[in-house]
Amino acid sequence: MRLREAARRLEGAADAAKRGDGNRDEIDLALADAVGAQRALYGPRPRAKKGEGALHKLRDYLLARVGEGVSSEELRFASGIQESARRIRELRVEHGYDITESGDMYRLESATPNAERAARWKRLNRIRRTKTSGFRRLQMMFEEFVGEVVDGETIQYVAKIPSAARRVRELRDEHGWPVNSKVDEEDLGIGEYRLVSMDLADRLDIRQRLYEEGVREKVFKRDNYTCQVCGRNRETAQKAGDTRFYLEIHHKSAVAEQLDALPASELNKPENLITLCHSDHLKETAKLQKRLQAERRAR
Ligand SMILES: [Zn+2]
Numbered sequence: 001m002r003l004r005e006a007a008r009r010l011e012g013a014a015d016a017a018k019r020g021d022g023n024r025d026e027i028d029l030a031l032a033d034a035v036g037a038q039r040a041l042y043g044p045r046p047r048a049k050k051g052e053g054a055l056h057k058l059r060d061y062l063l064a065r066v067g068e069g070v071s072s073e074e075l076r077f078a079s080g081i082q083e084s085a086r087r088i089r090e091l092r093v094e095h096g097y098d099i100t101e102s103g104d105m106y107r108l109e110s111a112t113p114n115a116e117r118a119a120r121w122k123r124l125n126r127i128r129r130t131k132t133s134g135f136r137r138l139q140m141m142f143e144e145f146v147g148e149v150v151d152g153e154t155i156q157y158v159a160k161i162p163s164a165a166r167r168v169r170e171l172r173d174e175h176g177w178p179v180n181s182k183v184d185e186e187d188l189g190i191g192e193y194r195l196v197s198m199d200l201a202d203r204l205d206i207r208q209r210l211y212e213e214g215v216r217e218k219v220f221k222r223d224n225y226t227c228q229v230c231g232r233n234r235e236t237a238q239k240a241g242d243t244r245f246y247l248e249i250h251h252k253s254a255v256a257e258q259l260d261a262l263p264a265s266e267l268n269k270p271e272n273l274i275t276l277c278h279s280d281h282l283k284e285t286a287k288l289q290k291r292l293q294a295e296r297r298a299r
Contacts, residue, residue, distance in 0.1 A: 001037070002033065003034060003037035003038070003041065006030055006031075006033035006034040009030040009033060010027065010030040010034070012026075012030075013026040013027045053080075054079040054080060054081045057078055057080065058079040058088070058091065059091055061075065061078035061079070062091075062099070062108040063108065063111055066108050066109070066110065067108070067109065068107065069105040069106070070107065070108075071106075072084055072085070073104075075106065088101070088106060093117070093121055094121050095113050096113035096114040096115060096116070096117040096118035096121070097110075097114070098113075098114060123144055123145075124154065124157070124158055127140045127158050128158045134160055135159075135161070137158055137159050137160070138155065138158070138164065138167055138168065141155070141158045141159070142171070142179065142193075142195040143195075143198060146195045146197065147195070147197075147243070148194065149192050149193070149194050150192065150193055150194070151189070151191060152164075152165060152191030152192065153191075155168060155191075155193070165191065176203035177203065178196040178197055178278070179194070179195050179196075180194045180195075180246060183216060184220070184247060185246075186225070187234075197244050215249075215268060216249055218270055219273045219274070219275055222275075223275035225247065227247065227275060228274050228275055229276055229277070229283075229284075234246075237277070244278070245277055246277070246278050248275075248277070248278055248281045249273050249275065250273070250274050250281050250284055251267060251268075251272055252272050252273070
């Protein structure tokens with residue numbers, strides 16, 4: 001029988017390897033023989049059915065080799081599918097397995113999947129399947145993960161719209177949601193965002209949408225990412241236990257009623273802008289409102 005012949009050949013190659021005069025090509029030929037014998041016995045491999053079969057074979061193969069490096073070629077043999085990268089990702093993200101990757105090698109670090117990661121994935125998918133607009137799905141995602149960092153890939157996956165990153169900026173600049181990006185939080189990577197709070201009182205001043213691209217960043221940088229009233233920055237605030245600290249831009253000489261009258265270019269000159277933390281910004285705004293009311297009454 002051809003399969004037995006291939007096995008004998010492989011055994012011979014193993015003996016040779018043991019003696020120290022092995023030959024890699026000899027193993028390749030034995031393996032090729034085995035694949036040919038498999039085909040002769042069972043016919044061509046049926047097209048892999050959608051999903052489960054290959055995924056389970058892949059998982060079982062890795063589970064039998066926890067902590068060992070496994071090549072994509074091995075996985076190809078083990079699962080019977082050509083491209084295992086997507087399935088590996090599925091095991092990792094959806095099922096919570098800790099699989100590390102380096103070059104062409106994969107390694108399952110632990111037999112126990114990470115339940116937290118799998119649960120997060122379930123929550124994301126529930127939102128992804130919700131039949132509504134992509135922009136609404138984006139909002140639902142931030143609501144669900146308030147305070148947590150979400151990356152660009154996740155945002156794209158859940159929103160299912162082409163310009164998801166632009167819509168996130170829209171959520172912040174036009175709807176005032178306090179969504180931090182790399183500009184506001186140095187710890188965040190490119191494409192990562194974090195909704196700081198769902199509290200309506202924490203919505204940003206709608207006037208922020210008047211800023212030109214990059215002005216916020218310029219002012220934050222100039223002020224060293226530090227509130228110019230209380231002197232706190234993100235790091236010192238966090239150390240003091242304030243997890244809702246974030247920076248905003250305040251108009252030094254802005255009077256609410258001027259907003260419509262003055263061109264945005266005048267109002268939003270960097271010289272007229274200053275970095276404040278959210279709570280000091282609220283105080284400044286309240287002060288301004290009080291002054292305006294007093295002036296109105298005096299008239
Ligand atoms: Zn402050």
